[in-house]
Each structure stands twice: as C-alpha cells, then as structure tokens.
Amino acid sequence: MQTIALDDYNIYVGEIWEALQAFLDDCTYSQYFILVDENTKAHCLPLIHKYSSLKEATIIEIQSGEIHKNIHTCSFIWKALMEAKADRKALVINLGGGVIGDMGGFCASTYKRGIDFIQIPTTLLSDVDSSIGGKLGIDFAEVKNSVGVFNNPQAVFIDPIFLKTLPVRELRSGLAEIIKHGLIADATLWEKLKSIENLETVDWTSLLVPSLEIKKKVVEEDPFEYNIRKALNFGHTVGHAIESWALNSPDPLLHGEAIAAGMICETYLSTKILDLPNESAEEVSAYILKIYGKYLLQNEYFEDYLRLMKNDKKNENGQLNFTMLSNIGEAVINQSCESPLVKESLNYYIEL
Ligand SMILES: NC(=O)c1ccc[n+]([C@@H]2O[C@H](COP(=O)([O-])OP(=O)(O)OC[C@H]3O[C@@H](n4cnc5c(N)ncnc54)[C@H](O)[C@@H]3O)[C@@H](O)[C@H]2O)c1
Ligand SMILES: [Zn+2]
Structure with missing residues (x-):
C-alpha cells in the first residue's frame, strides 16, 4: 500500500x-453510515464487512445512476441520517463511484452544517478523478x-x-482520465x-x-480552478459536446468514451x-482508437x-477555451481557436 499525503488528508x-x-481505531465517531447503491451493496459492501470493523454501521442505500444524483436523493439521505439521530460527530462512508462520492460528500458537508466523511471509491473513474480534488455536488x-x-x-x-467486479466498459471509461493525466503531465x-x-489483467496500483x-x-x-487546474479539462471541450449529443441518441456514451x-x-x-x-498526434490517435474503437461522428x-x-461553462468571453498539448506530457491552458478548425479536428477523427 502507498500513501499520498495532501495538505489536509x-x-x-x-x-x-x-x-x-x-x-x-483512531476515531471517536458517534455513529457510522455507509452510503451504497445496489451494485456497491452487492459487490463492495461484503468486502468492507469482511475486512473491517464496520459491521454494525448503518447502511443507506440509494439507486445507482447519474439520474439519481439529484436533490430528491439528497433529501432521502438527509432524512435517513436524521431518522437515525446522526449528530455532528457521525461519519459518512461513501462506498461507490463518482455519483456516491459527489452526492454523499455533499450531503455530509451540508448535514448539520457539515459532518465528516471518507471516500472509498469503487470505480476506476472515482479512483483517479472524483475522489480527489474536493468537488462535491449534484445535478x-x-x-x-x-x-x-x-x-x-x-x-x-x-x-x-473493487475493480474486479466493475463492468469492463466502465473500466475502459475510467482509463480515459488516466490517459489524460499522462498526456498533460507525465510522459x-x-x-x-x-x-x-x-484491461482485465492490469496492475492498477502502478497506474x-x-x-x-x-x-x-x-x-x-x-484548488478552485482559476488557472492550472484547467489542464484537467484536456479532451473535455470537444468530449463533453460529444457526450451531451450522444445522451439523446440511441447510442449513449460513457463519459470516458x-x-x-x-x-x-x-x-x-x-x-x-x-x-x-504530427507523429505525437498519430501516436495518441492510434492508441486511443486501439482501446476505444471509433465512435460514429457525423x-x-x-x-x-x-x-x-x-x-x-468552461468558456470565457464567448471564445472556446481549450487545454492543448505542446508535447506529450506537457499541457498549455487557455488556448482558443475558431470554429472551422474545430470542425477540421472532427473531420480528422472521422478520417482516421
Ligand atoms: N468530483 C469530481 O471532481 C468529479 C470528477 C469526475 C467525475 N465526477 C462525477 O462522477 C460521476 C461518475 O462516476 P462513475 O463513473 O464512477 O459512475 P457511477 O458512480 O455511476 O458508477 C458507475 C456504475 O458502476 C457501478 N459500480 C460502482 N462500483 C462498482 C463495482 N466495484 N462493481 C460493480 N459495479 C460497480 C455503479 O453502481 C454504477 O452503476 C459523475 O456524476 C461525475 O459528475 C466528479
Ligand atoms: Zn472527465
């Protein structure tokens, strides 16, 4: 096991x-709550029960999926805490992917003006992206x-x-954020x-x-994304548009795809x-296509x-805002370009 120390945790x-x-063992919490969805209850909670002392913790179960990352589910979670008489010394344990982590962290941070929580991410995306960085919330x-x-x-x-039970498509989707981290900062x-x-035989800890x-x-x-944090948006200006468009199509995409x-x-x-x-761009394209195949952009x-x-929301002053690469492993934030060039890049993808 390895420890990565941040300023606060x-x-x-x-x-x-x-x-x-x-x-x-070090804590003196009054009560313990584990937030799960039906999948993490079935696949991840048994491991927590087996390997830790959290056998008596109160389970709060919500339905899985982004469509449940909303105020109604928060209401349900806050009520469950209240009905169990959780006081300000209670601990919330978020056991799940980014939906559980973002929403459970938000509910804990607002319940009685804020109680403690820990993250136990169970998807590759939440391992490398949503469980770190302090952003919590709902749609x-x-x-x-x-x-x-x-x-x-x-x-x-x-x-x-936990990744052993994660569907391989989810695993592949989460990998995109690791690829992004490599491309922007680590050749x-x-x-x-x-x-x-x-993907099923990868030594994940080393990545x-x-x-x-x-x-x-x-x-x-x-921390608040005024400048360098924008580097994490690499791939996301065009990617979010493709994701949003696909959401209403018969062929929706996972975020990382x-x-x-x-x-x-x-x-x-x-x-x-x-x-x-150009050789770097060809290398990146060939690798990504090998893993993800080609999505039909029209x-x-x-x-x-x-x-x-x-x-x-990433744009300022009506200009499209991009993070771009000056080299593999080096990102430059706040780049802009005109619409015809963006279309050219979509054509480049189509013609690969
Ligand atoms: N806070 C941040 O900085 C940040 C960053 C990126 C993404 N996010 C958020 O993260 C969310 C997406 O997270 P996600 O991709 O983890 O999705 P998710 O939480 O919806 O999990 C994906 C699916 O996998 C299931 N699952 C989870 N762990 C499992 C396991 N070990 N075995 C079997 N099934 C399992 C879940 O029940 C769900 O059906 C989005 O809401 C996004 O906004 C937040
Ligand atoms: Zn992302």
Missing part, C-alpha cells in the same frame, strides 16, 4: 484494509454538478480489489499505458499512483495551434457539436 492506495482499520435543473460545495474528506481509501505514465494489452500524483499536484496548486474521442480531436488542434509534432451534426461546445 491522506489517500491510501493498494491494499487498504490496515490503513482503514487504523483510521477507524440540478438539468445542469450537471450545478449545486455543490468544495470540501475535503478525512481520508480516501483506494483499493483496486512516463503515457509510456506505461501504451504497454496495456488486456493509480502516478495518476493521482498528477491530480494532487494540480488541485493543490489551484466521449473524452477519449475528444482527446483525439484536441490533440489534432494542438498540432495546429501549439506545434505538437458531419451533418457538426453545428450541433459546436453549439454544445459554445454553451460549455
């Missing part, structure tokens, strides 16, 4: 059970993550054991990623640690705006994609 990565037990009025707070957990416990991580042959180190560095330098396509387009833009070598919908990009 530790992240434990690997076999977490000793560290989790040591944390629990509201059809806008993703529009209500929330910045707040940190007491600790994060990341164990790849060595990128090289390691290139050697992956089979999780460098990936988390990158996110740690970025969020500690710029859309971001993977977005990274190809934005790598192409990087060759035009920042002189990223020329006739380019205007839709652009409209979606222009509505994105």
Whole structure:
C-alpha cells in the first residue's frame, strides 16, 4: 500500500484494509453510515464487512445512476441520517463511484452544517478523478454538478480489489482520465499505458499512483480552478459536446468514451495551434482508437457539436477555451481557436 499525503488528508492506495482499520481505531465517531447503491451493496459492501470493523454501521442505500444524483436523493439521505439521530460527530462512508462520492460528500458537508466523511471509491473513474480534488455536488435543473460545495474528506481509501467486479466498459471509461493525466503531465505514465494489452489483467496500483500524483499536484496548486487546474479539462471541450449529443441518441456514451474521442480531436488542434509534432498526434490517435474503437461522428451534426461546445461553462468571453498539448506530457491552458478548425479536428477523427 502507498500513501499520498495532501495538505489536509491522506489517500491510501493498494491494499487498504490496515490503513482503514487504523483510521477507524483512531476515531471517536458517534455513529457510522455507509452510503451504497445496489451494485456497491452487492459487490463492495461484503468486502468492507469482511475486512473491517464496520459491521454494525448503518447502511443507506440509494439507486445507482447519474439520474439519481439529484436533490430528491439528497433529501432521502438527509432524512435517513436524521431518522437515525446522526449528530455532528457521525461519519459518512461513501462506498461507490463518482455519483456516491459527489452526492454523499455533499450531503455530509451540508448535514448539520457539515459532518465528516471518507471516500472509498469503487470505480476506476472515482479512483483517479472524483475522489480527489474536493468537488462535491449534484445535478440540478438539468445542469450537471450545478449545486455543490468544495470540501475535503478525512481520508480516501483506494483499493483496486473493487475493480474486479466493475463492468469492463466502465473500466475502459475510467482509463480515459488516466490517459489524460499522462498526456498533460507525465510522459512516463503515457509510456506505461501504451504497454496495456488486456484491461482485465492490469496492475492498477502502478497506474493509480502516478495518476493521482498528477491530480494532487494540480488541485493543490489551484484548488478552485482559476488557472492550472484547467489542464484537467484536456479532451473535455470537444468530449463533453460529444457526450451531451450522444445522451439523446440511441447510442449513449460513457463519459470516458466521449473524452477519449475528444482527446483525439484536441490533440489534432494542438498540432495546429501549439506545434505538437504530427507523429505525437498519430501516436495518441492510434492508441486511443486501439482501446476505444471509433465512435460514429457525423458531419451533418457538426453545428450541433459546436453549439454544445459554445454553451460549455468552461468558456470565457464567448471564445472556446481549450487545454492543448505542446508535447506529450506537457499541457498549455487557455488556448482558443475558431470554429472551422474545430470542425477540421472532427473531420480528422472521422478520417482516421
Ligand atoms: N468530483 C469530481 O471532481 C468529479 C470528477 C469526475 C467525475 N465526477 C462525477 O462522477 C460521476 C461518475 O462516476 P462513475 O463513473 O464512477 O459512475 P457511477 O458512480 O455511476 O458508477 C458507475 C456504475 O458502476 C457501478 N459500480 C460502482 N462500483 C462498482 C463495482 N466495484 N462493481 C460493480 N459495479 C460497480 C455503479 O453502481 C454504477 O452503476 C459523475 O456524476 C461525475 O459528475 C466528479
Ligand atoms: Zn472527465
């Protein structure tokens, strides 16, 4: 097991059970609550029961899925805490993916003006992305993550054991954020990623640690996303538009699948705006296509994609805002480009 120390809390990565037990033994919480959904209740809770002293904790179960990341589910969680007479010394344990982590952290941070919580992420995406960085919240009025707070957990416990039951499509989707971390900040991580042959036999700890180190560095330098944290948006300007468009199509995409396509387009833009070598763009495209295959982008919908990009909250002064690559492992934030070039990048993807 490895420990990554942040300013306010530790992240434990690997076999977490000793560290989790040591944390629990050190605490004097009045009550323990574990937030799960039906999948993490079936697959992850038994491991918690087996390897920790949390056998008596109160379980709060919600339904899985982004559509439940809303105020109604928060209401349900706050009520469950209240009915169990949780006081300000209670601990909430978020056992699940990004939906559980974001919403459970938000509910804990607002219940009685804030009680402690820990994150035990169980998806690859939540391991490397949502469990670190302090962003908590829910979707509201059809806008993703529009209500929330910045707040940190007491600790994060990341164990790849949970990934064994995660559907491989979810695993592949989460991998996109690790690819992103390599491309924006760590060429060595990128090289390691290139050697992956089979997602089901990967030694995850060796990828999780460098990936988390990158996110740690970025969020500690710029916790509220005024500047360098924007580097984490690489692939997301085009990727979010593809994701939003696909949401209403017969063929919806998981977040990471859309971001993977977005990274190809934005790598192409990087060759035009920042002189990223063409060979690097070809290398990135070939790797991403090998893992994700090709999503059917259609020329006739380019205007839709652009409209979606222009509505994105990342833009300032009506300009499309991108993070681009000057090299593999080096990102430059606050890049902009005109619509025809963005369309060209979508065409580049189509013609690959
Ligand atoms: N806070 C942040 O900085 C941040 C960053 C990125 C994403 N997010 C948020 O994260 C959310 C997406 O997270 P996600 O991709 O983890 O999705 P998710 O939480 O919906 O989990 C995906 C699916 O996997 C199931 N599952 C979870 N763990 C499992 C396991 N070990 N075995 C079997 N099934 C399991 C879940 O029940 C769910 O059906 C979004 O709401 C997004 O906004 C937040
Ligand atoms: Zn993302």
